[in-house]
Amino acid sequence: MAQNLTRRRFIEDHRDLPPGQLVALIGSHRRVAWPQLCPACGALATTHIDVAKIFGRRSRYGGYSYYRLIVRMRIPFCRSCADRHEQLVKPMPSVIGSFFRTPALLSFIGAAAVAAILSMIFLQGGEDVSPGMRLYALGGILLLVGMGIFITAREARFLRVPPLTEITRACDFSDNVGFPFGWRRLYAIRNAAFADAFTRANHDRRWTDAIRKRDDVISTIAFVVLIVAALTAWLLRG
Numbered sequence: 001m002a003q004n005l006t007r008r009r010f011i012e013d014h015r016d017l018p019p020g021q022l023v024a025l026i027g028s029h030r031r032v033a034w035p036q037l038c039p040a041c042g043a044l045a046t047t048h049i050d051v052a053k054i055f056g057r058r059s060r061y062g063g064y065s066y067y068r069l070i071v072r073m074r075i076p077f078c079r080s081c082a083d084r085h086e087q088l089v090k091p092m093p094s095v096i097g098s099f100f101r102t103p104a105l106l107s108f109i110g111a112a113a114v115a116a117i118l119s120m121i122f123l124q125g126g127e128d129v130s131p132g133m134r135l136y137a138l139g140g141i142l143l144l145v146g147m148g149i150f151i152t153a154r155e156a157r158f159l160r161v162p163p164l165t166e167i168t169r170a171c172d173f174s175d176n177v178g179f180p181f182g183w184r185r186l187y188a189i190r191n192a193a194f195a196d197a198f199t200r201a202n203h204d205r206r207w208t209d210a211i212r213k214r215d216d217v218i219s220t221i222a223f224v225v226l227i228v229a230a231l232t233a234w235l236l237r238g
């Protein structure tokens with residue numbers, strides 16, 4: 001249901017576009033065919049911009065946990081629009097800079113603190129610590145520090161995703177709204193010629209009404225099966 005909301009919100013965000021410039025595709029975004037045109041102005045595309053967007057999703061495994069992910073697409077643009085984008089895009093922190101700016105840095109500090117204590121006890125400790133024990137402790141310390149770096153670096157990535165600019169918004173894309181049926185994603189394109197070429201290039205991947213109806217039928221059947229199963233379990237109870 002949350003995905004329906006995501007879909008509606010994306011359509012609402014781009015309601016200024018004619019319906020033909022809102023393209024719905026199935027399958028992974030990595031297999032999308034890009035026309036060699038600029039989605040912002042329709043000129044011949046001679047370069048590209050690596051566009052990234054952060055999406056938040058509710059965990060599918062129960063509870064209210066929420067996680068974020070980054071979706072990246074290499075989208076063709078013309079040189080002058082790409083240059084304009086470079087002027088508009090917000091400067092982002094470097095890999096090291098973002099590492100020290102994320103609140104997840106606390107997990108690295110915690111891991112480093114525990115590692116320091118372990119090293120004081122086992123590595124710099126008296127002669128009563130056996131060489132085997134020292135090696136074991138060293139392994140634990142390295143693992144701890146490695147995990148601290150991994151967790152912090154993973155979170156720091158989100159600080160390096162700039163918001164869309166006036167240019168990259170010309171080819172906006174939604175999160176996957178197809179779960180559990182697979183990949184379904186919406187693309188909102190400003191330039192009509194690009195939208196037309198994009199739709200034709202991805203003709204066999206279009207999220208048609210037929211596929212939408214089939215998804216609806218499957219989800220209705222799944223719902224009914226679930227109700228029947230619950231009812232059966234209730235009737236057969238002790």
Ligand SMILES: [Zn+2]
Binds near residue numbers: 040042043078079081
């Ligand atoms: Zn352009």
